[in-house]
Amino acid sequence: MKQLKNLLKKKTNEENHENKEYLDYVHKTAPRTKELKTLVPAFLVGGAICMVGQLVSDLLKMWTDLDKEGIATATSIIMIFLGSFFTGLGLYDRLGRIAGGGSIVPITGFANSIVSPAMEFNREGVTFGICAQMFVIAGPIVVLGISVSVLVGLVYMIFA
Amino acid sequence: MKKGKQSYLLNNRIFVKDTSVLVGKRESEGPLKEYFYDVLEDDLFNSKSYELAECKMQRHTLQNLLKKCEMKIDDVDCLMGGDLQNQIFATSFAAREFHASFLGLYGACSTFGEGLALASLLIDGGDFKNIVVTTSSHFSSAERNYRFPLELGNQRTPLSQWTVTASGSVMLSCDRPEEEIVPAITAVTIGKTIDYGVTDANDMGAAMAPAAFDTLKTHFSELSRSPSYYDAIFTGDLGIFGLDLCAHLLEQDGITMPKSFSDCGKIIFSEKQKVFMGGSGAGCSSAVFGAYIYELMKKGELKKVLLVPTGALLNKDSPLQKQSIPGIAHAVAIEV
Secondary structure (H helix, E strand, C coil): CHHHHHHHCCCHHHCCCCCHHHHHHHHHHCCCCCHHHHHHHHHHHHHHHHHHHHHHHHHHHHHCCCCHHHHHHHHHHHHHHHHHHHHHCCCHHHHHHHHCHHHHCCHHHHHHHHHHHHHHHHHHCHHHHHHHHCCCCHHHHHHHHHHHHHHHHHHHHHHC | CEECCCEEEEEEEEEEEEEEEEECHHHHCCCCCCCCCCECCCCCCCCCCHHHHHHHHHHHHHHHHHHHHCCCHHHCCEEEEECCCHHHHHHHHHHCCCCCCEEECCECECHHHHHHHHHHHHHHHCCCCEEEEEEEECHHHHHHHHCCCCCCCCCCCCCCCEECCEEEEEEEECCCCCCCCCCEEEEEECCCCECCCCCCCCCHHHHHHHHHHHHHHHHHHHCCCCHHHCCEEEECCCHHHHHHHHHHHHHHCCCCCCCCEEEHHHHHCCHHHCCCCCEECHHHHHHHHHHHHHHHHHHCCCCEEEEECEEECCCCCCCCCCCCCCEEECEEEEEC
């Protein structure tokens, strides 16, 4: 139980630090994120982005002959386009400053995490700038996502 | 004359002949707006990248400084300075335009203090006459160097500070200019690297406060001065929270700081500008000193000032390698 407690604590090495008193004081007095002030915009913006996604999906259902899977894929593609487009216009980061997780978690946020480094490193050229740096933020998400899906697939194969 | 282990009482007055400061738009909209005479409307400064823009800013302030001092680069014995970019890109590349001896410095945001201390000791030694100290920082180049791409939609934490877009240069000289009031450096304390184990790279104020505390305490004891000796004491970029922490550490040690104890990063922005704990960056203390403090001293409103530029000596990899953040601070006493 004690080990688990230590594990849950973010920085165990701070526990026995010689300047524990100072670190505790910093911890105690540091200004914190105002939760209500950040949760509400995150909820509203995240919800709004999902509503746009739902709208796209409904319109596709009305206007195209795509099947259910096709609609889901096309919706993702359109949302990724929108995320990238608004990143390119320099607006998505402003939204992110207000919404935080609300605009990071949806697929538009994933698009933003790839397009923003691509834009940033444009100045170092196509090969070593854009191509090499594009996945600097999304890379871990992709690697972990694929690794976990392989693991889950294996578990499913064994038990199902 | 060496006093104690870290402090030097200079034998001669090292005059701050003139200063030159260029700031970005956001900085020029802050509480010090009336003091910033040279403002960059476009933070790209007609350059291809923010890195090159910062380089151009350095070049601009240096040229402006030479013009203000009515001097040629040949009159300058040495050019020294630094910035926050990798391998001090901005300063080194600005220096290639000037044919003068160049010493590149790095002390993160304390570079200005490091430069002033080094330059005044060199001039006091007798072989150097005129030395230019210059530092700069640029919000956009620093974001890339230390944090995330500009367009990434992430949220800043309440402890974060905003790297100022500014460049500041000063001309130090052993010759007294023919003016009535000339601020001069009279003493310096070279700080130690202090690490209290702060690991949050967003909380630079907490990482640097112990270093500022250590340097201030050493300065007061080695030179047998009290905080009241100075009309004002400015730390570099501890920010609102860091300044409180520093005052707390001093208070615990029995040193009560006067109300005038302030921080360049704290005063350069207002709360309305939503930069949380205030400004930071190698250009923060040089810009605030060059434009604001120097002007107040010339007007006679401040007579004795202690400037303590502070720096957090981390890089992008060190927190990932589970290292805490060492801080540094150098104290420079300027008097008229």
